[in-house]
Amino acid sequence: MLVIDTVRLEPAWRGYGLGTLCVGMMIERLAAGRRLVVLRAAPAERRTAKGKVVDEISAAERDLAVAKLGRLWSQLGFEHFKDEVWVLDLGLATFTKAMDLVRSRVGLSR
Template identity: 35%
Template sequence: MTYSARRPIGELPFSAWQMTLRYQMVHPVVPIDFDDTLEEWFVDIVLRHDDDGECPDYTPEQDCAAAETGVQLGHMSFVRVRNYTGDPAWEAADARSGDLEKILAVCTDPEYAMAPGLHWSEAFEKAIELPAGDLMIMDRVRLETEWRGFGLGALAAAEAVRRLSNGCCAVACEPAPTDREFTDRDDTAFDHARTKIAAVWESVGFRPFKNGIYLLDPALRTMGDARARWQQHFGR
């Protein structure tokens, strides 16, 4: 593992095993635009109660909310790009966001950009064990500031990738900070943050691919081994 948590677990006021992931995916019954090709998942990272029902030490208003939904520590978003839908995958990604378009452009063959489905680049096919199926993109992972540095984001991302990547030949991401204060991509602080985030995702099983894009291959043991290491880190 190329990353180690910079804050000791003993500083956490709760156990990582009190964390719960809550998944949501909403889509129209009859797909419109590119809804059949782009499947968006939103995942809340939630702190649940202990078995004895005690609330964490939050305000009464937060305690009330925690009794029903838990206290949100952060959130993640994933986009599954489905193959064989009849839509050009690159066009679907380009219509949704520049971040998705960049990842698709790096992973696919530009000669077939407007052809239906996913047409992998030669480099992608060499990098992935079984380059057939869908592509999962880890779009955003964000923890509230006070919970960063423990490795909670890595633990949550590893578990979410395991749950969501079935049927995908690869999971892709572009390590970069999402905080609004990073507005200048040439800024030294931005580059430093990006390097640290890349190390976190390498600890989950992602590996550098091309043009700042990282890939995780679900067909390899890398993902399971990384997930197990983070579970051991938090005492299980």
């Protein structure tokens, strides 16, 4: 099992599909011989919806961030398991297909 602990992309680079691409490429590189990839879809830092770094965020802002991260990870084929835990089954073809789509979105091919 491969466990992804933290993923952080500088705010200026967000929104271009690079985070998804980089994590997907990391999974391709590190997951050889593994069946599952697990991560927790939760914000690594506290930012308001407007992007300001703060000591604490509201429950609503955290829920919004968790939902956005869930949508992001589902683009790679991750499925919601429980609470904030998401699982990717590498035994399925979904990851390969998802990576082809992620690459095409950023103008890359395999």
